[in-house]
Amino acid sequence: MKYIIYGMLWLSATTAYSQNTFTAQVSDALTNEPLLGATVRINDQGSVTDSNGLVDISGIQADTIDVMVSYVGYQPFQQTYIFPLSGRQQIALEAEEALEEVIVTTTRSSRSIDAIPTRIEAITSEELEEKAMMRSSNIAMVLRESTGILMQQTSASSANQSIRIQGLDGRYTQILKDGFPLFGGFSSGLSIMQIPPLDLRQVEIIKGSNSTLFGGGAIAGLVNLVTYTPQDGDKLRLMLDQTQALGTTFNGFYAKRFNKWGITMYTSANRQQAYDPNNDDFSDIPQIRSLTLTPSLFYYFNNRSTLRLTLNGTIETRTGGDMQIIEGSPTGIHQFTEKNESDRFSYQLTYQNQLAENKSLNIKNSLTYFDRNIEEPDFAFAGKQWSSFSEVAYNIRNTTSTWITGLNFYTDTFDELPFDSLERDYSYTTLGAFVQNTWNISTLFALESGFRLDYDFNYGLFALPRVSLLSQINEKWSARVGGGLGYKLPTIFSEEAENLTYQGILPISTKEMEAERSVGVNFDVNYKTALGNNWTFSINQLFFYTQLNEALVFRENNSEQYFYENADGPVASQGIETNVKLTYRDFKLFANYALINTRLKYDNLNLQKPLTPKHNIGVVLMYEVEDKWRIGYEAYYTGSQFRSNRTQTNDFWIMGLMMMRKMNRLSLYVNFENFTDTRQHRLERFDIDQHIKPNFPEIWAPTDGRVINAGVILEL
Numbered sequence: 001m002k003y004i005i006y007g008m009l010w011l012s013a014t015t016a017y018s019q020n021t022f023t024a025q026v027s028d029a030l031t032n033e034p035l036l037g038a039t040v041r042i043n044d045q046g047s048v049t050d051s052n053g054l055v056d057i058s059g060i061q062a063d064t065i066d067v068m069v070s071y072v073g074y075q076p077f078q079q080t081y082i083f084p085l086s087g088r089q090q091i092a093l094e095a096e097e098a099l100e101e102v103i104v105t106t107t108r109s110s111r112s113i114d115a116i117p118t119r120i121e122a123i124t125s126e127e128l129e130e131k132a133m134m135r136s137s138n139i140a141m142v143l144r145e146s147t148g149i150l151m152q153q154t155s156a157s158s159a160n161q162s163i164r165i166q167g168l169d170g171r172y173t174q175i176l177k178d179g180f181p182l183f184g185g186f187s188s189g190l191s192i193m194q195i196p197p198l199d200l201r202q203v204e205i206i207k208g209s210n211s212t213l214f215g216g217g218a219i220a221g222l223v224n225l226v227t228y229t230p231q232d233g234d235k236l237r238l239m240l241d242q243t244q245a246l247g248t249t250f251n252g253f254y255a256k257r258f259n260k261w262g263i264t265m266y267t268s269a270n271r272q273q274a275y276d277p278n279n280d281d282f283s284d285i286p287q288i289r290s291l292t293l294t295p296s297l298f299y300y301f302n303n304r305s306t307l308r309l310t311l312n313g314t315i316e317t318r319t320g321g322d323m324q325i326i327e328g329s330p331t332g333i334h335q336f337t338e339k340n341e342s343d344r345f346s347y348q349l350t351y352q353n354q355l356a357e358n359k360s361l362n363i364k365n366s367l368t369y370f371d372r373n374i375e376e377p378d379f380a381f382a383g384k385q386w387s388s389f390s391e392v393a394y395n396i397r398n399t400t401s402t403w404i405t406g407l408n409f410y411t412d413t414f415d416e417l418p419f420d421s422l423e424r425d426y427s428y429t430t431l432g433a434f435v436q437n438t439w440n441i442s443t444l445f446a447l448e449s450g451f452r453l454d455y456d457f458n459y460g461l462f463a464l465p466r467v468s469l470l471s472q473i474n475e476k477w478s479a480r481v482g483g484g485l486g487y488k489l490p491t492i493f494s495e496e497a498e499n500l501t502y503q504g505i506l507p508i509s510t511k512e513m514e515a516e517r518s519v520g521v522n523f524d525v526n527y528k529t530a531l532g533n534n535w536t537f538s539i540n541q542l543f544f545y546t547q548l549n550e551a552l553v554f555r556e557n558n559s560e561q562y563f564y565e566n567a568d569g570p571v572a573s574q575g576i577e578t579n580v581k582l583t584y585r586d587f588k589l590f591a592n593y594a595l596i597n598t599r600l601k602y603d604n605l606n607l608q609k610p611l612t613p614k615h616n617i618g619v620v621l622m623y624e625v626e627d628k629w630r631i632g633y634e635a636y637y638t639g640s641q642f643r644s645n646r647t648q649t650n651d652f653w654i655m656g657l658m659m660m661r662k663m664n665r666l667s668l669y670v671n672f673e674n675f676t677d678t679r680q681h682r683l684e685r686f687d688i689d690q691h692i693k694p695n696f697p698e699i700w701a702p703t704d705g706r707v708i709n710a711g712v713i714l715e716l
């Protein structure tokens with residue numbers, strides 16, 4: 001018996017002796033800074049690094065192991081180790097080539113996003129790929145699921161949507177593509193619905209005033225769409241998507257570098273049949289035929305200077321309304337349709353020259369043409385818009401600060417083809433000069449300050465200061481505070497006018513109307529840490545306040561016409577945003593909450609802004625095995641809202657489920673969007689009154705209901 005016990009003890013000791021422990025520190029190869037949250041894998045075992053970049057994985061029985069390390073923004077690391085090892089291993093991760101020196105276009109700083117005093121939210125390529133699977137025809141899904149952003153449907157017939165950041169209307173948000181303002185004025189009406197996401201490398205969002213570098217319009221915030229370039233690597237990607245709601249979308253993207261030349265080509269085609277899930281004879285998704293082509297040509301003079309020419313063309317026909325008319329069988333009372341035909345053409349020319357290691361010159365020029373025709377029975381609205389943007393910017397930096405100075409020139413001209421006696425043409429020309437400084441005061445503080453001076457030929461001079469301060473309290477805590485001024489030149493193109501298809505909207509007089517002005521401040525605190533060996537946790541808490549003065553107010557007169565005037569009091573938007581991220585091995589949990597209190601403080605009133613929910617919650621749970629599986633569940637809560645007549649809506653939840661299987665270069669996916677079939681028709685009595693001239697209710701919830709889509713992605 002004692003020999004058996006001795007044998008068992010010997011076997012246990014041998015087994016324990018054969019188990020090894022791998023200890024390492026993971027850091028940035030360039031700065032030697034430890035990396036928190038890097039994933040370290042050894043066969044079936046895994047862990048994440050703590051705030052000091054340290055990781056310990058014990059219970060390893062093999063003597064030869066393959067160690068794999070991954071971290072967002074860095075090249076994957078893989079190396080074979082043989083036990084015994086001498087102490088702690090040092091693993092230095094190299095930044096991905098495209099991110100080695102991140103140029104955040106919205107601030108033009110050669111800094112990582114975490115090191116910029118201005119608070120920036122970045123939606124990276126991985127998340128953009130996920131959102132493209134949910135909605136491949138436009139970027140509405142990409143923006144809708146960001147905290148504090150609401151996509152407001154402005155037309156029951158065309159299903160057009162406008163972006164609202166922190167409770168302010170879409171006209172106060174500036175949308176850029178590679179730093180160019182291409183979607184303002186008349187062309188903003190269908191902009192969100194005409195930007196497919198497949199060629200986007202990153203989306204950068206700044207909330208609050210950011211007018212210093214980009215001029216008027218960025219009162220609520222700024223969205224910059226950053227596209228792939230040949231420097232990001234050769235790429236050929238094809239995507240085919242089909243929905244049960246009768247929609248088919250094809251996207252293709254190609255990028256290639258040929259020594260001194262480079263090319264990218266993006267194409268998107270969308271065919272959507274009119275869809276009526278409520279069987280009320282009116283479409284909830286309009287019939288759409290659209291085609292987008294975007295070629296870019298790059299010429300690399302040398303490793304310091306690049307010339308880029310981008311052409312863009314989008315043609316679209318969008319028809320909503322009575323299903324019998326759309327399907328080609330009008331009868332009796334079935335007479336109403338809303339048809340939108342639009343053409344969008346533009347070019348962007350960019351020249352970048354790295355004059356020296358610490359000096360650079362950037363020259364930009366763009367021209368955009370937008371033509372839109374809206375037709376309803378007995379009414380039409382049509383017009384053409386020409387807009388241009390030119391800029392010269394000079395950047396110089398040293399070890400402690402970066403200076404950016406520049407001049408720009410912006411024109412915006414709208415020419416209406418009048419259907420009635422109302423002619424609402426306008427022409428704005430604005431000259432601007434700006435300067436911005438980013439100063440590393442110490443290892444704990446960085447200050448970004450700027451000043452812009454704009455002169456508009458109709459409205460005169462605008463002075464726009466802006467300042468942001470970053471405090472790196474320690475490796476876990478950081479805080480930002482910032483504020484600035486903004487302005488917006490008045491036009492008739494608002495959410496209210498879009499909803500009326502511009503019927504009966506009176507012209508705006510530049511002599512009687514003042515430009516809208518704003519002041520905004522925000523403060524946020526960020527905390528991140530590792531919880532044990534397998535968990536990471538981070539939270540960001542934002543507080544914001546924006547006040548609009550001389551706000552443009554939409555009114556109705558006694559002749560059933562509509563006009564704008566400046567409010568006799570402010571519009572104030574204030575609130576908080578909370579973002580939480582929790583990771584455990586292959587699982588990621590994201591949760592957010594937004595409290596948005598937007599008050600109309602004019603006409604001796606103090607009312608909550610209509611169609612602006614005060615409470616919003618979002619939860620996303622992701623399971624991902626790299627290059628194999630991606631499964632996601634999401635739930636979004638929208639609180640009660642006030643209608644224009646001050647009655648209140650119900651609150652509601654929307655839930656979705658997405659699954660993707662990746663097999664080498666082929667990916668298959670299926671997405672169940674709004675699988676609980678939440679729609680306004682089920683939350684209230686959706687009365688349209690009549691077929692000939694329908695009176696649609698205000699849209700405050702989804703109208704299309706459950707949409708299931710599936711598709712295939714091929715990468716070569």
